[in-house]
Amino acid sequence: MSHNKTTRRGLLKGGAVVGAGLAMPTFFTSQANAYTNAPSGGKVTLGFNVPQTGPYADEGADELRAYELAVEHLNGGGDGGMMNTFSSNALKGNGILGNKVAFVTGDTQTKSDAARASAKSMIEKDGAVMITGGSSSGVAIAVQGLCQEAGVIFMAGLTHSNDTTGKDKKANGFRHFFNGYMSGAALAPVLEKMYGKDRRAYHLTADYTWGWTQQESIQAATEAKGWETVNNVLTPLATTDFSSYVAPVLNSGADILVLNHYGGNMINSLTAAVQFGLRDKVVNGNNFEIVVPLYSRLMAKGAGENVKGIFGSTNWHWSLQDEGSKAFVKSFGTKYGFPPSQAAHTVYCQTLLYADACERAGTHNPCGVGEALEGFKFDGLGNGETEYRAEDHQCFKDVLVVKGKENPTSEFDVLEVVEVTPRAQVEYAPDHPMFAGGELGKCNPGA
Amino acid sequence: MDQIILQLLNGLDKGSAYALIALGLTLIFGTLGVVNFAHGALFMIGAFCSVTLQKILMISQITIDESKTDFLGNALKVKTPYVEVWFGEATGQAIIDWSVPLAILFAIPIMLFIGWAMERGLIKHFYNRPHADQILVTFGLAIVLQEVIKQFYGANPIPTPAPDVFKGSFDFGTMLGFEANKIIYPFWRIVYFVFSVIIISGVFSFLRFTTFGMVVRAGMVDRETVGLLGINIDKRFTIMFGVAAAVAGLAGVMYTPINSPNYHMGMDFLVLSFVVVVVGGMGSLPGAILAGFMLGILESFASMNEIKSILPGIDQIIIYLVAIIILLTRPRGLMGKKGVMED
Numbered sequence: 001m002s003h004n005k006t007t008r009r010g011l012l013k014g015g016a017v018v019g020a021g022l023a024m025p026t027f028f029t030s031q032a033n034a035y036t037n038a039p040s041g042g043k044v045t046l047g048f049n050v051p052q053t054g055p056y057a058d059e060g061a062d063e064l065r066a067y068e069l070a071v072e073h074l075n076g077g078g079d080g081g082m083m084n085t086f087s088s089n090a091l092k093g094n095g096i097l098g099n100k101v102a103f104v105t106g107d108t109q110t111k112s113d114a115a116r117a118s119a120k121s122m123i124e125k126d127g128a129v130m131i132t133g134g135s136s137s138g139v140a141i142a143v144q145g146l147c148q149e150a151g152v153i154f155m156a157g158l159t160h161s162n163d164t165t166g167k168d169k170k171a172n173g174f175r176h177f178f179n180g181y182m183s184g185a186a187l188a189p190v191l192e193k194m195y196g197k198d199r200r201a202y203h204l205t206a207d208y209t210w211g212w213t214q215q216e217s218i219q220a221a222t223e224a225k226g227w228e229t230v231n232n233v234l235t236p237l238a239t240t241d242f243s244s245y246v247a248p249v250l251n252s253g254a255d256i257l258v259l260n261h262y263g264g265n266m267i268n269s270l271t272a273a274v275q276f277g278l279r280d281k282v283v284n285g286n287n288f289e290i291v292v293p294l295y296s297r298l299m300a301k302g303a304g305e306n307v308k309g310i311f312g313s314t315n316w317h318w319s320l321q322d323e324g325s326k327a328f329v330k331s332f333g334t335k336y337g338f339p340p341s342q343a344a345h346t347v348y349c350q351t352l353l354y355a356d357a358c359e360r361a362g363t364h365n366p367c368g369v370g371e372a373l374e375g376f377k378f379d380g381l382g383n384g385e386t387e388y389r390a391e392d393h394q395c396f397k398d399v400l401v402v403k404g405k406e407n408p409t410s411e412f413d414v415l416e417v418v419e420v421t422p423r424a425q426v427e428y429a430p431d432h433p434m435f436a437g438g439e440l441g442k443c444n445p446g447a
Numbered sequence: 448m449d450q451i452i453l454q455l456l457n458g459l460d461k462g463s464a465y466a467l468i469a470l471g472l473t474l475i476f477g478t479l480g481v482v483n484f485a486h487g488a489l490f491m492i493g494a495f496c497s498v499t500l501q502k503i504l505m506i507s508q509i510t511i512d513e514s515k516t517d518f519l520g521n522a523l524k525v526k527t528p529y530v531e532v533w534f535g536e537a538t539g540q541a542i543i544d545w546s547v548p549l550a551i552l553f554a555i556p557i558m559l560f561i562g563w564a565m566e567r568g569l570i571k572h573f574y575n576r577p578h579a580d581q582i583l584v585t586f587g588l589a590i591v592l593q594e595v596i597k598q599f600y601g602a603n604p605i606p607t608p609a610p611d612v613f614k615g616s617f618d619f620g621t622m623l624g625f626e627a628n629k630i631i632y633p634f635w636r637i638v639y640f641v642f643s644v645i646i647i648s649g650v651f652s653f654l655r656f657t658t659f660g661m662v663v664r665a666g667m668v669d670r671e672t673v674g675l676l677g678i679n680i681d682k683r684f685t686i687m688f689g690v691a692a693a694v695a696g697l698a699g700v701m702y703t704p705i706n707s708p709n710y711h712m713g714m715d716f717l718v719l720s721f722v723v724v725v726v727g728g729m730g731s732l733p734g735a736i737l738a739g740f741m742l743g744i745l746e747s748f749a750s751m752n753e754i755k756s757i758l759p760g761i762d763q764i765i766i767y768l769v770a771i772i773i774l775l776t777r778p779r780g781l782m783g784k785k786g787v788m789e790d
Binding site: 231251 | 449450453454457460461515518519523597601602603604605606608614615616628629631632633635636704705706707709712715746747750751752762763
């Protein structure tokens with residue numbers, strides 16, 4: 001006679017344990033591997049998290065184009081682009097560590113919660129070992145935090161707030177793009193040269209992390225050159241008509257208007273300022289001038305003729321004549337029919353830098369990759385000699401001061417490079433007050 | 448004082464846009480009883496009529512200039528708009544320069560057709576459905592329309608400048624005895640205000656002084672009785688839907704030099720315009736105009752630094768605050784009919 005020892009209660013207990021195990025997110029159950037989402041089956045998956053809908057969708061589309069180009073080059077396709085000019089020789093065109101590179105995409109919608117949800121999905125469901133992208137600092141900071149918790153590397157896309165590698169820096173996060181402090185440090189000497197020392201500036205500032213740090217940086221840099229800051233007015237991000245913010249500027253005694261705005265905000269505030277005829281006025285014996293500290297070609301195009309002659313800064317521009325930039329523009333332009341934006345450039349670089357770090361580290365483990373990126377010095381990616389500083393995971397490189405072109409020859413020819421500001425001029429100490437308040441912490445491999 | 452006058456002027460042009468959109472919105476509610484959340488999308492489509500005409504006028508003949516190169520180092524393709532080839536450089540450039548005003552003529556038939564198609568194709572099926580259903584379906588339609596526009600034109604704003612003659616600003620201050628540059632106001636915004644006054648007057652005159660308008664007004668009061676007189680009131684209401692769409696579209700066309708159009712601009716105005724209609728009184732045309740200008744002016748004053756230093760963030764909530772106060776004290780809105788939307 002056989003006795004069946006399986007009881008109803010035992011079955012329920014066992015089922016609950018198995019069920020809980022299956023339901024648990026993958027990054028909590030990765031003890032079998034040393035880190036989250038270790039590649040298997042000869043394939044490594046990267047997660048490209050960009051705005052595919054919403055106001056920055058065009059920038060997101062350009063980022064996706066660059067990512068696809070980077071994947072093509074990493075897998076040995078196309079002409080190799082900047083892999084041919086990159087100072088590191090670790091990349092061989094056979095994927096990453098012999099694994100073919102695949103990718104999944106997510107839509108950030110330029111909303112922090114949506115961006116976190118899509119990044120989480122790419123990590124948990126699609127097995128992405130690295131997340132990259134973004135066209136907003138708020139989004140980048142939110143996703144960087146998620147990647148730190150999940151134990152994957154985050155290679156930031158277009159994010160310019162000081163906080164990304166300042167008070168919100170994370171060990172798993174790395175930024176190639178420049179920041180607000182660097183914009184101020186690069187722009188102020190040019191503005192002093194062009195407009196003189198005795199100037200009074202009025203700031204309109206987008207009311208969120210990027211706007212605050214951008215404004216703080218530009219104010220500090222211009223005041224160091226002798227300018228006075230008359231006022232700083234915070235404008236809600238959702239503002240579309242800036243007339244009521246622009247109208248009081250002339251009566252304030254200011255002779256410079258600094259627009260700490262990006263995207264649609266920048267287009268609309270600049271359009272309003274030009275419509276009000278500010279640039280035709282003479283105040284304090286000076287011609288009234290407008291400054292847009294962070295330029296994007298895609299956005300400048302939206303402002304049309306209003307950008308002509310207006311100074312700003314940018315991370316990269318397709319007209320640069322170094323070998324890396326030329327190779328990238330040729331590769332991108334041949335594939336898509338138009339030159340890449342700075343957003344496309346930075347995400348292409350980030351993808352190559354991640355792949356290169358994996359090759360040099362011999363692993364996809366975030367801690368190994370992070371170690372390979374920390375203090376890494378390289379050249380040939382379009383910005384001259386560059387270093388990923390170990391202390392805050394910020395890239396240090398030359399910064400471009402640009403001006404809206406007076407006589408453009410094509411629809412892409414919106415900005416002209418006025419000065420390539422050397423890296424030494426935009427560098428700051430890791431404990432600089434504008435970047436204080438956060439800890440890098442320890443890398444999290446997710447295991 | 449100069450700041451007050453300046454913000455008053457700002458409020459007038461903001462109010463013009465609110466009033467024009469709200470006018471169409473309340474016209475549709477007054478005639479058809481439909482709460483049309485796709486009305487902001489009509490404003491946006493009007494703006495893109497302007498963009499489309501500009502693009503049509505910019506269709507170019509391409510010649511190769513061997514002496515110059517493009518970004519890839521190939522011989523430069525030089526584009527010359529066909530209007531310049533056909534009519535000469537000066538005339539062609541003038542036509543392109545005046546593309547926004549010309550877009551009014553371009554937009555009218557398009558907007559009338561879109562309004563007619565929207566009413567006949569979708570909205571008429573929701574006449575006898577609850578307002579919640581109407582809101583859902585028209586809001587869904589608005590999202591579809593904006594995504595279609597984004598698909599064709601992209602997400603970035605597209606610059607559509609005013610004619611050169613209207614660029615720059617007018618110094619009201621010197622006219623009123625203030626110092627120079629104290630009260631300046633862009634020419635195009637003055638044009639926009641005058642344009643909105645003309646359109647609003649036109650719609651009121653049409654409803655007031657034409658037989659068609661009188662029948663429509665009678666139908667708004669008592670649809671059944673007008674129908675019993677043998678008048679096809681439904682057909683007239685369909686035409687009024689087209690007129691309302693055209694008003695919103697024209698408001699969008701003329702707004703393009705103020706803010707470069709983007710696919711989302713309709714949504715930016717929709718909620719505010721809906722608040723304007725509710726404050727003015729659902730179905731009340733004079734109420735929509737009054738509330739449009741009143742809320743536009745209040746919003747402008749609320750964004751003054753002096754006000755914001757006392758009440759931070761007031762510029763964000765002023766319209767909704769006023770709406771709450773008015774609806775609490777007068778649920779049918781400023782000029783709404785007794786019993787309409789009072790519950």
